[in-house]
Amino acid sequence: MLVDNGVNGDSRVQKEARSAAAAGWDVVLLGKSPTKREKRWQLGEAEVRLLHVPTPMHRRRHEYRRAFLRAPLAYRPGPLAAYRKQRMKAWRTELNIRLIQAGRNGSSLGKLRLLPPRVLAKAMSGWVGVRFNQTNALERRRKDMQSSLDRFTTAFWLRTMGDRAWRRLDPALWDMELAYGKVIDSLEPDLIHANDFRMLGVGARAKLRASTRGRQVKLVWDAHEYLPGIKPWNSHPRWHVAQCAYEREFSEYADAVITVSETLADMLADRHGLKEKPGVVLNAPDAEISPEQAAEPVPDLRELCGIGPKVPLAVYSGAAAPQRGLDIMVESLPQLPEMHVAFVVLRPTSDYMKQLTARAAELGVSERLHILPYVPHYQVVSFLSAADIGVIPIHHWPNHEIALITKFFEYSHARLPFVVSDVKTMGEMVTRTGQGEVFTAEDLADYVRAVQAVLADPKKYRDVYDTAGLLDEWTWEAQAEILDGVYARALGNDARKVPAVADSQVVA
Missing domain, CATH: 3.40.50.2000 (Glycogen Phosphorylase B;)
Structure with a gap:
């Protein structure tokens, strides 16, 4: 695998x-x-x-080459430009110290002798600065690749190599x-x-x-x-x-x-x-976990947030990126004065999390924002169940419209009322089941409305999970049987015989 x-x-x-x-x-x-x-x-x-x-x-091959026509004064790719600039700084610093020492010694001749190298160092520093700036500008252009030449070469490789063009691109x-x-x-x-x-x-x-x-x-x-x-x-x-x-x-x-x-x-x-x-094969949570997993204590979400059982808590669990729309949860806090927000993410100290933390400070709501690390996947459902609302505020991107994502199933098994943006598949499912409220993506006022609606009658949304059969297929055990059958059919075996022949099979 x-x-x-x-x-x-x-x-x-x-x-x-x-x-x-x-x-x-x-x-x-x-x-x-x-x-x-x-x-x-x-x-x-x-x-x-x-x-x-x-x-x-x-780094692509052209990033290792000089660009004599596009940037004739740029240094060759590598550490040389930074070295030359730092070397000029060191030279001028050294000459400045020698000038100070000559002054302390009262040596007018010593000061005079330092004049030519100081003039030369200043001129050389300017020249190195020009080349250093051109080198940096070239690197930026090579990363942006928005010039006519760059667009031409990209189109050229796609036209001449077809799908094999990734080797160049x-x-x-x-x-x-x-x-x-x-x-x-x-x-x-x-x-x-x-x-x-x-x-x-x-x-x-x-x-x-x-x-x-x-x-x-x-x-x-x-x-x-x-x-x-x-x-x-x-x-x-x-x-x-x-x-x-x-x-x-x-x-x-x-x-x-x-x-x-x-x-x-x-x-x-x-x-x-x-x-x-x-x-x-849906990425649904485990309905059952092993005895050794069950023996591990599940962290208390509310204890980690430092809040009691009656404080409203909205949680987001999963990948953190701007297109996931987490900023709306922070922006809403001034309008939801009792609400706390917890982000359970893989990298709590990422740049995006730092941006959201800074924004919470600007809004004066830092004490109501909590950023927590992942727990093991078999503890996610129990961990999240302490919240009042599970939020999925993702933006409208083609890939966001087409699936019930992992957290959808995790929130469901945690029996959380949903607040989800109006992306097609999840929005339609929540509307059909009645397990939460749908809001217009990136619309702060509508998000606040949806949260307030859930908080006004959470039992109405939680009761949906008592519907017979709703959660039965949303379990990993059911999905594992599907995966098992895929393996068996690919190898030409009847799925029911897999355990008997498995010793000779390797999934790498």
Whole structure:
């Protein structure tokens, strides 16, 4: 099983690995180490290995070359510009100290002797400053890539190379391959479960290499998102187009495709011309947890926030980014004088969290904003259940419209009333079930209205969860059976026989 992150914080991947191993499959989960050291641990019966991924290809080839026509005075790429500027500062500082010493000694001749080097140092500093500024300007242009030449070269590679153009547009994708490839080959898997688009190519190439050695490897592609519809998490203008080309090139090698919603399954089938519609495996929470997990004490959300049981508390749990709309929860606090807000996020000290903290201070509501780290995925439901409202304030992006996301199921099993923005799939579901209120995305007044409506009658929304069968299919146990069947069919086995043959199968 392949994933391009550090596993911790990725509840879907953790549940997939644990449940597949529990079903009898021999599972090795390969992820990306956040440090230069490889890490290993057990996740139930699954083995987790985090690999060191060097990133020398993060910079594109042209970023290592001089640009004599575009910036003739710029230094060559690398640390030389910073060194030269710092060296000039050191030289002028040294001359200034010598001038002070000459003055203390009353040496007029000494001061006179320092005049030529001081004039030269000033002139040289100006020259170095010009070249330093041109070097920095060139680096900015290379990152922005908005010039006519940049747009032409991007279009040229796409036209001449087609989907293979990612090799020119974002060669950093090779870094994943070079870190994972040999490890996958050494495991000799029968089946590779590739999570998301970057691992799709890694898995496809491993499958091709195995075929040259007479081994048949099946590839399951787990598409978490609709790639053309995401807000790119890398601002480089070539990044998104490169990832889309990369995904298109390798999608044909998938023997089975699974994804997170029926809508996304239809979109993937249409985009990639799949012979079969992808299976849907929802990222639902566990209905039951193991005895060792149950023995771990669940942190008290309200205690961590320093508030009592009757204080209104709205919670957001999950990825934190501007397009997730968390700012509206902070902006609403002056209009909701009793309300506290808790953000449960992977990186509580990220730049975005710091921005929201600063904004809370400007509004004078800092004491009512609480930023907390993730808890283990099997504790999320119990942890969140102490809140009064579960909020999903995401903005209108194509990828946000098409799925019931992880926190939707977590909030539901925590029996929280919802306040959700009017993104298509989740907004329609909440309206249909009556488990919360829908507000117009990015509309502060409408958000406040929705929160006030829930606080006025929370029992009305919580009672929805007593509806027979509502939560039954929204459990990981039900989804694990679907995943188990996908593996079995890909390998040509009846799903009911998986445990009997699993010893000979490896999911890498």
